[in-house]
Amino acid sequence: MVSLTERTRQGWLPLFVLAVGMSMIIIDATIVNVAVPAILADLRLSATDVEWINSIYSLMFAALLIPLGRTGDVRGRRRMFVLGLVVFLAASALAAASVSGPMLIGARVIQGVGAAMVVPMTLATINAVYTGSRRVIAFAVWGSVIGGMAAVGPLLGGWLVTDHGWRWAFWVNLPIGLLVLAGATRVPETRDPSAGGHDVPGVLLSTVGTSSLVFSLIESQRYGWGGSSPVPYAFALAVLALTGLVLVERSRARRGRPVMLDLSLFSISSFRYGGAAATVVALGEFGMILVLPLFLQTAIGFTAFQTGLIIASLAAGAFLSGGIVPRLAKLMPARRIVQLGLLCEAAGAAAIGLVVSPGLGPWTFVPWLALYGLGVGFASAQLTSVMLAQVPSRQSGQASGLQSTMRQVGAAIGVAALGGVLVTGLGGAMERHLPDRPDLARAVRDSAGAAIAGIREPATRAAAVEASAEATRRVSLVTGAVLLAGVGAALLLPDTGGRRREEE
Structure with missing residues (x-):
């Protein structure tokens, strides 16, 4: 074990390694969303299969975050981080080699297990290694690095899928992961002395x-x-x-x-209301990011690279927020920044819903996605900081795992629920626009819109594209409403002032 003094002297390299490791998980989700239409067409998947490819990852992630986070507290967080990287990289290779929907879904299950080993270790280690003002800076840097890597994700994914095929959306994890594994030797080992038992x-x-x-x-x-x-x-x-x-x-x-779920954490108001806000935000965010690439590629006809450029504006907004938040933090408390971020997200989602149309140009979504991403950047890092500000360090592993679990449960539910809104909306809109083509309506609905690409008759295709626009509009507006509910939860956040609860 490395002492706190020795850990502090190591500077910011451990933070960078942990943040890039976390970012690899974010990049994977971003790239997979851009690659979904190509995967759907190549493996001939249904809309339900597509939802499982996204949701099973979030599901395994959410289900195992707390127990694996607890295991890391006991056995060593760096050890768990490294093991999780190995599992994630092996699963990425399996996903890249998949020849069927079930094989790909199985690989995503294993990826979810690996991600659940990596993510809680990053926050728990940062929370244990850095103290005082260094912890505030660490959380800000952590969020900014993730935002920057997320900005690269859609562009990288679009280029790889367009020029090399969807399998490279998974192969790309290997070089990134190997570099993180090499850097993990500089991450200090930390444990929770009070953790134990099963x-x-x-x-x-x-x-x-x-x-x-x-x-x-x-x-x-x-x-x-x-x-x-x-x-x-x-x-x-x-x-x-x-x-x-x-x-x-x-x-x-x-x-x-011994308990896996420390319910006493919910007696801390910042953690309780922050968790509610984080769950609602994840529900809205991840569902919409699944839907937009499908609409842009299957209905509008953009390439994966063009779609990546458009979606990158969201991540660019999140990256831009990293330079703005420190200045805002001097003018307002962290909870106000969270509330402002959620309002930006809700406004961006609603605006996207209002501008969706069959004839939209490549730049139509960009300003609204950038606004949405700016809100994500404002809310995410600050929300994590607010949630953990009053949590004693002896509970940091539990709190980190639990807050990540709430986000991932929200993400899994968001993909499932908003995916359902999309499919239901597609089916209803197709029946209205093409009442005499029930077979086509069913094919478009079951393929989440991918079948539109095969329609040759101009009038029929135009009707199907309009139906897809209506369904996407509905998803975006529902997302905006969900994010407004997150604003309501954020209004209950206390003013932590960046202070940490005194150890008991």
Whole structure:
């Protein structure tokens, strides 16, 4: 173990290595979204398959963040970070070699496991290594590096998919990951001396609960909620498992037994309301970023690279925020910056919904995506800082894992729910515009719009593109409404003033 003094002397290199490792996870999600239309066409996937490719990753990520975060607290955070990188890189190679939908979905499951080992270790290590003003700077740098790498993601993904094929959206992880592995030798090892023991019931209940919830949201499009559908039973199982999780964790805590979910964290107001805001924000963000590349490529006909350029404006806005936030922090408390960011996101999403049309040009979305990205940058790093500001360092691993879990649960639900809004909207709009072509309406709906590319008759294609625009408009406006709910949660955030709760 390296002492705190020795760790501090190592400067900012550990922060950079951790941030780039985290950024690789962000880049993967960004590139995959740009690559989805190409994957869909090459492997002949359905809309439900596409949602699973995105959601199963977030689902495994969310289900395992807390238990793997706890394991890292006990066994060593650097060790878990390195092991997670190895798992993630192996899964990326498997995804790149996939020849079918099930194989790709399986690879994404393993990627989610690796990501769940990496992400909580970054925040927990930063929280343990850096103190005082250095911690504030570390969180700001962490957020800015992620924003910068996210800005590269769509461009890199668009270029790779256009010139080399969608498989390179996964192969590209290998050189980045190997460099991070080399740099990990400079990251100090940290542990939580108070962590220990296992909570098998908690792990099982959380995994079953989150898995069943996302399954019910995604598969409701295929099976519905009535008759012999498994969806109502999956949803009921999710409710029972998640309720049981809360009851079991409370009981174990009262008896002094190890718990996976430290419910006492929710007694900290900054963590409680920050977590609610983070969940809602992730729900809105990730769902829309799945939908826009589909519309731009399948309906409008942009290439993956053109789509990457457009989506990059969102990440560029997030990167730009890194230079603005330090100045804003001198003028207003962190919670106000979070609220401002959420308002920018909501406004950007609503504006995108209002300008969506079949005849939009390549620059139509850019200013609104940049505004949206600026809001993401304002809210994300500051929200993390606010959530963890009053958390004692002995609970930093639990808090980091739990806040990441809330974000990923929100992301998985967002992809499932807003993906459902897209598919339902496509089906309804196609039936209105082409009532005499139920077969085509079903094909466009089931392919999430990919079937539009194969329509040759101009009038029919125009009707299908209009239907896709209507569905995308609906998703964007729903996203704006969801983000406004996040603003409501952020209004309840206390003024932490960047202070950390005194150790007890």
